[in-house]
Amino acid sequence: MAARVRALEMILSEKGLIDPAAIDVIVDTYQNKVGPQNGARVVAKAWCDQTFADWLRSDATAAIASLGFTGRQGEHMRAVFNTPQTHNIVVCTLCSCYPWSVLGLPPVWYKSPPYRSRAVMDPRGVLEEFGVTLDKDIKIRFWDSTAELRYLVVPMRPAGSEEMSEDDLCTLVTRDSMIGTGLAELPR
Amino acid sequence: MSRHDAPGSQATLPPEIEDPSPFSEPWEAQAFAMVVGLHQQGVFSWSEWATALSAELKRPDAATDGSDYYECWLRALEQLLGNKQIAETGQIDAVAAAWARAAHATPHGQPILLKNDPQDANR
Numbered sequence: 001m002a003a004r005v006r007a008l009e010m011i012l013s014e015k016g017l018i019d020p021a022a023i024d025v026i027v028d029t030y031q032n033k034v035g036p037q038n039g040a041r042v043v044a045k046a047w048c049d050q051t052f053a054d055w056l057r058s059d060a061t062a063a064i065a066s067l068g069f070t071g072r073q074g075e076h077m078r079a080v081f082n083t084p085q086t087h088n089i090v091v092c093t094l095c096s097c098y099p100w101s102v103l104g105l106p107p108v109w110y111k112s113p114p115y116r117s118r119a120v121m122d123p124r125g126v127l128e129e130f131g132v133t134l135d136k137d138i139k140i141r142f143w144d145s146t147a148e149l150r151y152l153v154v155p156m157r158p159a160g161s162e163e164m165s166e167d168d169l170c171t172l173v174t175r176d177s178m179i180g181t182g183l184a185e186l187p188r
Numbered sequence: 189m190s191r192h193d194a195p196g197s198q199a200t201l202p203p204e205i206e207d208p209s210p211f212s213e214p215w216e217a218q219a220f221a222m223v224v225g226l227h228q229q230g231v232f233s234w235s236e237w238a239t240a241l242s243a244e245l246k247r248p249d250a251a252t253d254g255s256d257y258y259e260c261w262l263r264a265l266e267q268l269l270g271n272k273q274i275a276e277t278g279q280i281d282a283v284a285a286a287w288a289r290a291a292h293a294t295p296h297g298q299p300i301l302l303k304n305d306p307q308d309a310n311r
Binding site: 004005007008009010011015017018019024026027030031075094095096105106107108109111113115118126129148 | 224225229253274283288
């Protein structure tokens with residue numbers, strides 16, 4: 001595999017289609033710079049700032065871009081808000097479309113066939129595997145990401161976090177809570 | 189119960205990797221970045237890419253735990269480049285084989301250069 005990738009890199013750079021230095025920058029960005037801390041900032045801000053939350057609800061692409069997190073694939077973002085009645089969960093049944101700009105690269109399970117099929121057919125069962133048991137009255141809604149539209153779940157702000165600052169709230173927002181396979185952590 | 193404790197079955201979600209890096213080997217990161225770079229250059233649209241990747245991921249011999257995800261990724265890239273007549277499989281095979289021979293012929297610790305391929309006609 002490594003030799004094939006080197007071969008492709010060589011062929012494509014000879015054709016002027018890629019620049020090896022630019023490839024290294026992309027690797028560094030996705031390995032070290034983008035990650036769920038970006039999404040956590042979006043969620044914490046929405047928890048603290050109603051105007052931002054409203055903006056996020058009506059135009060997530062612009063609201064998220066205002067914090068400096070923009071997608072490179074020209075994709076649109078939509079934020080889906082958990083409520084006491086509805087829990088949202090995100091999947092990509094097609095391949096593995098994922099909101100990279102706010103969550104980094106997807107975890108292994110997100111890309112796996114069992115998650116891609118079961119999140120749709122048996123979301124409650126999947127959530128239980130993640131240790132999340134929801135009340136039977138809570139409706140679970142799944143959102144199927146595409147190349148053009150990706151979803152960010154805004155988990156509910158946990159009880160007991162009313163006095164916390166936006167920075168401190170960021171630490172409660174886990175990656176899984178923004179995919180919908182988890183909840184925000186409770187303050188310690 | 190966490191998903192780590194779930195009994196093994198085909199439908200069980202794969203466990204989380206402990207390594208925080210999203211890639212398990214460097215070539216995966218390179219293959220990933222090449223796709224992002226080619227898209228930025230306008231070589232293909234992201235929907236074209238998603239369709240190509242999806243076709244590879246849906247192959248019946250794809251691993252159920254997603255462990256061959258970047259192998260599918262690389263095959264999808266080769267497929268797309270072949271369709272666009274940018275790089276044919278035969279050409280990639282030839283350069284990859286030359287690269288592997290060069291790596292084998294290069295003393296440990298030295299940079300691997302394609303001219304170290306013992307079969308390189310330009311030597």
